Amino acid sequence: MIITIVCEVLGVPNNGTSIAAMNLISYLKKKGHEVRVVCPDEDKRGWDGYYILPKARMGALLDYMFEINKVVLPAFDEDVMRKAMDGTDLVHVMLPLFIASKTAKMAHFMGIPLTAGFHAQAENLSCQLGLINWNYFNRRIYKWYDHNLFRWCDAIHYPTSFVRGVFEKSIHHNTSAYVISNGVNNEFKPMVSPKPEQYKDKFCILFTGRLSAEKSHKVLIKAVQKSKYNERIQLFFAGDGPLKEKLIKYAKGRLANELNINFYSRQDLLKLINMVDIYCHPAEIEAEAISCIEAIACGKVPIIANSPRCATKAFAVDERSLFKVNDSKDLARKIDHFIEHPEEIKELSEKYLQKRIAFDQDACMERMEKMMLDTIERCTVNGWYASKVLDKKAISRF
Numbered sequence: 001m002i003i004t005i006v007c008e009v010l011g012v013p014n015n016g017t018s019i020a021a022m023n024l025i026s027y028l029k030k031k032g033h034e035v036r037v038v039c040p041d042e043d044k045r046g047w048d049g050y051y052i053l054p055k056a057r058m059g060a061l062l063d064y065m066f067e068i069n070k071v072v073l074p075a076f077d078e079d080v081m082r083k084a085m086d087g088t089d090l091v092h093v094m095l096p097l098f099i100a101s102k103t104a105k106m107a108h109f110m111g112i113p114l115t116a117g118f119h120a121q122a123e124n125l126s127c128q129l130g131l132i133n134w135n136y137f138n139r140r141i142y143k144w145y146d147h148n149l150f151r152w153c154d155a156i157h158y159p160t161s162f163v164r165g166v167f168e169k170s171i172h173h174n175t176s177a178y179v180i181s182n183g184v185n186n187e188f189k190p191m192v193s194p195k196p197e198q199y200k201d202k203f204c205i206l207f208t209g210r211l212s213a214e215k216s217h218k219v220l221i222k223a224v225q226k227s228k229y230n231e232r233i234q235l236f237f238a239g240d241g242p243l244k245e246k247l248i249k250y251a252k253g254r255l256a257n258e259l260n261i262n263f264y265s266r267q268d269l270l271k272l273i274n275m276v277d278i279y280c281h282p283a284e285i286e287a288e289a290i291s292c293i294e295a296i297a298c299g300k301v302p303i304i305a306n307s308p309r310c311a312t313k314a315f316a317v318d319e320r321s322l323f324k325v326n327d328s329k330d331l332a333r334k335i336d337h338f339i340e341h342p343e344e345i346k347e348l349s350e351k352y353l354q355k356r357i358a359f360d361q362d363a364c365m366e367r368m369e370k371m372m373l374d375t376i377e378r379c380t381v382n383g384w385y386a387s388k389v390l391d392k393k394a395i396s397r398f
Helices: 016-030 060-068 078-085 100-109 122-129 135-148 161-171 217-226 244-251 266-275 290-297 311-315 328-340 342-353 361-379
Strands: 002-006 034-039 050-052 090-093 114-117 155-158 177-179 203-208 233-238 260-262 278-281 302-305
Touching: 002 016, 002 078, 016 034, 016 290, 016 361, 034 078, 050 078, 078 100, 090 100, 090 361, 100 114, 100 135, 114 361, 122 135, 135 161, 155 161, 155 361, 161 177, 161 311, 203 217, 203 266, 203 290, 217 233, 217 244, 217 328, 233 266, 244 260, 266 290, 278 290, 278 328, 290 302, 290 311, 290 342, 302 311, 302 328, 328 342
Parallel strands: 002 034, 002 090, 034 050, 090 114, 114 155, 155 177, 203 233, 203 278, 233 260, 278 302
Antiparallel strands: none
């Protein structure tokens, strides 16, 4: 089949959505499908199968907000989109943002089945404006998501049941849902990775992911500061994002050992995950947290924020791997417990390794492929597009 994947955000793999998109594109190509990718990345212009949209100008405030997050957003271009969609069997949209509505209407107008992924919680946007805890604003974002894209979709991919529930509760109706993990690459597995000499006497803790406000990095830094073993702990942040310099500054004077903060290649990240003693995920907002699953797949014991707005807490095998959200004292207690009881790390590691099969990336991508094939079959009758998502008479223009 021919599949057009619309990525308002692609760029480099420094966030979950980009990683999910690249994994899906790679898998579908490997299975022999023709994949057309629509994105705003000028560095990909001229690549086979890539259709490049112009960069959007959205006003000083929004442009600045996305710039500091190293995000490039596209403007809708009907000619580019028409070329990308012409003759395609299905359009899959990764995000419900600023070109989603016109893309969805155009797909319906052209008689093409439409699916989409749910990769961005409302708080991922509201936190950039300092409105993360304004529930009314977050509900309005979800309704905007629905109006913009999801109400047009023949099927919606949710990475977790948690995020499906949050969205459907906010918009007050059920959706055509497929709950499928984004999965973890098979390269993430236990391997021998000795500690370098400077870390041999250190208890090493890792967080992986974007360096942005909703990840609550400061809670982890404060927990290490409050730990009885501050002088023994080496903290690693593997990732990139707008808060990098602020976190380096915040950690100074609080951590006995300098914060190690870098963006790593996949191979170097694999070595780092397997080198550290435990993994910590303090994020308050999370739709799935592939980074945490990658650590679990390597047999690392996680300590996860027990946040009502975070799907990641479902990965914990028992209370030893959970701490009260935004409570650095409780997190410090959990860290100290594992330092004092290394035998429990070994015990729990075996339990977490048993969970990795549920996140096998090939199995997850196979289910994504089936979702797309099922949608095409369900929406095509005698060669004609027969979706009942919306009356096509309502589509006056893009």
